[in-house]
Amino acid sequence: MTISKIDLLNRKFSKRLWGYAPEEVDQLMGEVAEMLGAVAEERKSLIKKVKRMEASVEEFRQRDETLRDTLMSTQRMVDDIKGGAQREAHLILDEARAKAEGMVQQGHNRLAQLYEDIENLKRQRSQFEIQLRGLLETHLRVLDSDDPAVSRLESLESKLKYLRKAE
Numbered sequence: 657m658t659i660s661k662i663d664l665l666n667r668k669f670s671k672r673l674w675g676y677a678p679e680e681v682d683q684l685m686g687e688v689a690e691m692l693g694a695v696a697e698e699r700k701s702l703i704k705k706v707k708r709m710e711a712s713v714e715e716f717r718q719r720d721e722t723l724r725d726t727l728m729s730t731q732r733m734v735d736d737i738k739g740g741a742q743r744e745a746h747l748i749l750d751e752a753r754a755k756a757e758g759m760v761q762q763g764h765n766r767l768a769q770l771y772e773d774i775e776n777l778k779r780q781r782s783q784f785e786i787q788l789r790g791l792l793e794t795h796l797r798v799l800d801s802d803d804p805a806v807s808r809l810e811s812l813e814s815k816l817k818y819l820r821k822a823e
Contacts, residue, residue: 667684670677 670680
């Protein structure tokens, strides 16, 4: 049974000689006492429930704070890892560029050396051709020159041929 504040304020008791009817007042007092007892029990139950919920809320707050801290530290770690990876990537790229430049420089040096070798070979060829021409010209002059010994030798050979035919 529930009695509201309005019910209590609007309740009218019958009057008797010495005041209100005691049975009605006693009955109302019993109802109010029961209701107050039930309200007190419900209040205790609600206070316990509130305390449990406050404890749960506090636990959730702590969990939330722990999760937030974990998330922040994880984010810092991720940022540190990213930064380290980016630094390492830059170092690798710089090293690769340096190696590539070194290789290109080696290629240029090798190409320059090959051009120099080709030029040396051309000079050697020219010098060889000049020396060979000189030698050939010297031999031609010797062949073209009228050497008396050569002429005498040719004459003797021709006589020898004649004598052999005659035999």
